[in-house]
Amino acid sequence: MSEYDHMSGDAAPELERIFEAMPPARGRGFARTWWGQTWLKALEDTALDGRQLKQGRKYAREGAVGAVSVRPGRITAMVRGNDRVPYRADVLLRELDEDEWDRLLEMIADEAGHIAALLDRDMPPTLVEDAAGAGIELLPGIGDLEPECGCDAWDHCHHTAALSYQVARLLDEDPFVLLLMRGRGEREVLDDLQARSTAKAAQAAAGQDRAEREGSDEPEGVPAQEAYALGAVLPPLPEPLPPVTDDARVAVYDGGTEAPGVDVGALELLAADTAERARRMLAEALSPDHAHRPVPAPLSQWQDAVRLASSRPGRSVTARLAEGCDRPERDLGPAVRAWEFGGAAALEVLETDWSSDSPEEAVLARARAQVDSAWADDDARPRFRTSGSRWTVVGADAQLRCGRDGRWWPYRKERGRWWPAGNAEHGPASALAVVLEGPESSG
Structure with a gap:
């Protein structure tokens, strides 16, 4: 899921994270994590009408919830009902006051494991239990999720229920969403934890120096967990490196003595290929949208x-x-x-010649329909001999192959074998036209 942040003002800005509408949740439930399940339990314990919750869960599962805005004290989205009319749905959650935030952050900074867990997008039960011990209820309970909806329902309606179920999916991925609802964004929380952890480390170092001066037998250093947590809460990274523009070059083996068992040509090919791939990977890593690209x-x-x-x-x-x-x-x-x-x-x-017993049967059925409708004039339609995902033109050295993605690939018989004849096309007629334009040069 993608998101982006809005910040207004310079000091202590209100942070808003907007998550794009998520696809339907077919085949999976809501709330994989224990804290996501606690969120939904608060919803289900608060709502008075179970039928509204059931309908809201159905809406969320079908993808009827639009982009979700998360702000301190409030989540908002447009939700479409059965009448397809979008209603603005809001769910309110009390923000923590300054004193509560101070106690919460001090508690988290005292436990290096809590910082590490948050950075891993985890919320261990001990963190919530320690917060409760400090008088802070992080997760909502019965009555804490207050609904507001454009449909004028006074209780949780199916629109606010759908929004709440969708937010459970966001919480599964990132517990900082909950902290934002409670009043502070991720960057603000991490900066505060860094400052507190730095101060604690300085105090520990000063105490160590004092102990050494007094001849104490206390061991040097700080606990490993504290050191790890202090290193994990880091300031922003430096500016990125400049773009990669130079060509990849490697030294060329110039002969000299023969190396038994070494194919010099193969070695030069592998070295040049490695250098070029490294250059391309570095250039891609430095591109602005690298983080959003799928891993090949x-x-x-x-x-x-x-x-x-x-x-x-x-x-x-x-x-x-x-x-x-x-x-x-x-x-x-x-x-x-x-x-x-x-x-x-x-x-x-x-x-690969995939057939109708494969999982892509729907793609193959669509391909057959495309072939049937590709030629408006029945007399102009070629006669095909079909085998799985391949259509061979009767009486010609031409063939069409349908890929699993639904694209059509032209093929031509050369030297007794079928050879690719061009790039993929969106329809069978255009792919066949590529084959019939003329012979492709052999590689």
């Missing part, structure tokens, strides 16, 4: 061999790449062509 799936041995072969190394290197994967060298030709057209996805289409 690791390549299999064969996929990586095809990727390397696409750089057109010498014949000996190509042969060794195929041999290392227990594949004949002739398999690399079509595979490299597929890789150049579409990477790992195109390589899977080359080597």
